[in-house]
Amino acid sequence: MTVRPIYVLAALLLVAFLPLVGDNYVLRLGTMFAMYAVLAQSWNIIGGYAGYPSFATAAFFGLGAYAGAILQGNGLPMPLAWLAAGIVAGLFAALMGAAILHLKGHYFAIASLVLAEVLLEVTTSWTSLTGGGMGLNLPVIRMSVEAQAQLFFWAMLGLAVLTFLMSWYVSSSRIGFALRCIRQNEDASSMVGVNTTFYKVVAFVLSALFVGSAGALYASWVFYIEPPDVYSVLTSVKPIVMVMLGGAGTVAGPVIGAAAFLVMEEVVWRNFLSIHSAVLGLLIVALIFFLPNGVLGFIRKRKRTGADHSKETAA
């Protein structure tokens, strides 16, 4: 049995009722989950469907955070700043994608990793615009703490739902078909008429748009950003782990992976405060080792061997 996307959508919408039952701690977790879901689903487009191991998530996230913060600082209303940040990240991805997507495998991974490093340096040195290493404060919102927590939770969850709809659309469209061809055999893809460059750039842009908006939303949420925080390499690595956990190249996998990762992170954080990153690392290694195709891959494999088994007994 595979997990139908519609169930995942229903689950996401159910999460929207969290403010009715939980306190601010639960809401913070819910917001984090939604943010992780945006990042994981976005990475899944370029990494899962197209098979290009991108480490550019942090670049899109940080760029979006700074674009949103600067625009908001200049008086743009918050929702418009979020939208604009997504577009900025998308344009950046289109330009950079055209430049680095002809690289394959490790070469592409390293090129994409460098994007965040370069943006980090630029942001740190461009003090007049970004505040440099001092970081940037965002305008204060006149709202109660509770109302803010709910606002950002719903906004982030809304973004996660949008990302989900995008991912769902991609999976059943021509784009998704082209990307799956590219992942399995890029040369053969161009021989059967797939414009590989075009579809790879589209995938890279789709993997940036919502991450850029998530970065801006994050900036508004935490009120203060600084370069090492938003361009952290962990922002690139975590979504990959989540997608691996859930199942790469599937619609439901990244969402399941994001939830599983958040739970793991939170449990480990609470119980092993001083050595939490070591324990989390070990856990990730173990999971990737024993579940190479993620939770969904595991379910599918069990179904397949089950079917084979029944065929054998029938024969």
Place this chain on the structure above:
Amino acid sequence: MSILTLKGVSQQFGGLRAVDDVDLAVEPGEIVGLIGPNGAGKTTLVNLVTGVYKPTSGSIEFDGQRIDGLKPYQISRLGVARTYQVVQPFPEMTVLENVMAPATFAAGAKSVAEARDEAMSAIEFLGLAPQKDVLAAELTLAGRKRLELAKSLAMKPKVLLLDEVNAGLNPAEIDVALEMIRAIAARGVTIILIEHLMKVVMNLCSRIVVLHHGAKIAEGLPLEITRDERVIKAYLGNRYAEANPGGKANG
């Protein structure tokens, strides 16, 4: 008018001239055999026609349009299909999905349903219907070669370049493949056949072109070619000529 015309086509790889000043005109409906020793430049020629390489010099025209310099996906959409010497399926997709890819992207099917219909007709034509839901990675070699043919048919090609589709098949499988190629040609597809098996070439081709060290050394009817001194020396060998006196070909 020729459907495919090569004029003075050369391809240089560093110090190696892989294809050297080749002229070739292929008429619609022909089955042209392209033979020559290993390393003669046959596959490079296919790569030039399909846009994998851009020729160092010379021009390639397809259906009255210059195609040298176009990208592979553009050339494939015009109606030039190929199969690879080493089969190139999408391993994690089913046979049906594999064939739907060219129907969708090269032949430009407007909907999934249309692509599926196109793909199914190619699959049925090649007798792959029973395996349509099998993963490409699980097919036998003969099955994968057939899948390559189905994929190229689904592109609705005008010209089909077959790069050693029969290599690695056993004699019974080759006979089946021969029938398939003939059936494809009967649909009006022009075929360029790269082949080492003289039996296949002699059986199918109306005309043969011989490459040696990148250059065209002979061109003509199958019988003429088997008697050509240069071809015997470069490729067929004296034993072939002696075993087939008068060029009688039974390979």
